[in-house]
Amino acid sequence: MASELRVNTLKDASGNNSVAMSTVTGGVSKSFVNFDMASTTPRDSFNISSLTDRLTGKFTVNLSSAHADANYGCVGYSNSYAADGFTAGMSMGLHSNLEVTSTGSAYAIASFNGSSYVDAKYNSTATHGDLA
């Protein structure tokens, strides 16, 4: 049977390590994804509805449950290389309103190898902030 516990603060049984539920809710990541730009199927993900392949090296990440607004934090990593290894000069565009305007439910990711966009093999991103 499902049950619901309403509480403001969590502590360990000794009464230490207090954490407010607002900190728990606000502190957890709201989504993450690990994917290869050669595919729109993630290796692993949480709260991701789909990946949209826009152009070479450019994807849109779509969330299942949306953030409350477009001001959430987004972190990521890309190896900017189509195979194992990485490209010196690699850079990654995230959540940047470049070509695709970030919304509460989607953001853009781009992988650049210093001279051109590339479908990178290893890409990881995560978002933090309020869900709607």
Place this chain on the structure above:
Amino acid sequence: MASILKVDDLRGITAAGNITITSEGGSTTMQLQQGLCKSWIYFEQSGTHEAYDSFNIASITDAGTGRSYPVAFTSNMGNANYSGTIFQSGSATVNDYLYFGNNYTGSFGTKTSASYGVRGYAGTDQDVGDFHVVIQGDLG
């Protein structure tokens, strides 16, 4: 009225590893476990590879200039598909390129459920002053 729950172990009833929390906006719910960071570390790659602070890290090994491998978990991940994000600060060179364990060809950096590798690079391998790594995904 404020309420405090004192407990050492939180578990779901239907499934021990599935606890639901309500979103800040109140319009949706999410699984608590999936949102939790499973490991993080802040360490200095140069010198002794000192970890200033960490969570769920058993050990970190200096594998040569710019290379730290393996960074081993205390509790392993469920698979090798976890997400990792990295950042540097305090490096003498501002244009370092950071590499997160993605099977770099050679004997370094194969990412497994038990460990991963990271690398600092700026034309040549280079120790990064302060390396930050955050891991998300499924624990084993």
